[in-house]
Amino acid sequence: MLAEVPNAVIVVNAGAPVLLPWLEQATTVLWAWFPGQEAGHALADILAGVVEPAGRLPWTLPARTDDVPVPHAVPIDGVVEYREGVHVGYRAWERSGATPAAPFGHGLGWTRWEYTLGEARVTDAGVEVDVVVRNTGARAGREVVQVYVEAPASDHDRPVRWLGGHAAATVAPGDEASVTVRIPRRVLETWDVRQDAWVLPEGEYRLHTGRSVRDIRGVVCVPLGATP
Known part of the structure; x- marks a missing residue:
């Protein structure tokens, strides 16, 4: 066809x-x-172009069956065992490095975008990342800015990177908008079974900003301290 x-x-x-x-x-x-x-x-x-298809994929679109982290969920003796741990969904794709047909967070519209990263601020509530998006096309559009977190090496089992936060802006052609993506502190923390508490592993966190988990437009690093 x-x-x-x-x-x-x-x-x-x-x-x-x-x-x-x-x-x-x-x-x-x-x-x-x-x-x-x-x-x-x-x-x-x-x-007809009356409205823009501005959605984003909430999962990964595979290119091959063999690349799918969990190709089936067949019960054995009435039990479905999930072995992914924290590496569920798109996180498993980031760990394997396989190339999908379309990555988590992907989505196009009727226009094009340029990104300019601003500063990242550590607050009591978490981290805030400023981003300026410019509509370089001929149509108005809605852009979803996504920030993915990459944690420093530690003894905790953590994904390669995971979605920390997102923010959207509707921008006229030729214009730009400033958005702030807020990453809650809990999104950065991990559960420590020995302390029986949420903790924030100390080190430098890399914040990948872009249009999807694989379409990264810039990276900013922030040092974060451990919880008392």
């Missing part, structure tokens, strides 16, 4: 990841999820 209609807009009506072996050949793919009884009107507005 793509060979005959290379500019076709393909609508995927699915609520979970599926394999799309033709994805690289497609010009435009719209993920419709489960849109309900107003699906026709919603799709018409998006395809």
Whole structure:
């Protein structure tokens, strides 16, 4: 089909990841999820450019079945055993390093964006990261700025990186907006079974800012101290 209609807009009506072996050949793919009884009107507005499809993937879209961290969940003697620990979902992809068809947090719209990182501030509530996003396209758009945390090495089992926080801005073409992404302290902490308490491992934390977990536009480092 793509060979005959290379500019076709393909609508995927699915609520979970599926394999799309033709994805690289497609010009435009719209993920419709489960849109309900107003699906026709919603799709018409998006395809006609009345509104922007500004959603982001809440999971990783695999390129190959063999790359999926948990390919099936088959009960054994009535029990489904989950062995991922803290490396669940997109975190397992970051640990394996496998290349997905589309990463966690991915999403496009009708325009393009430039990022400029500002400062990161440590507060009593956690960390705040300032980011300026500029709409360099010809259409207004909504951008979701995402910050992923990479913790220093410690004796705690931690993901390679995980979503710390996000913030959105709607910007006219040619304009820019400043957003502040707040990362709550609890998101940075880990449970210490020996102390029976939440603790903040001491060291330098790397905060990756971008459009998805794999589309990083800049990194800022902040030193954080351990809890008393």
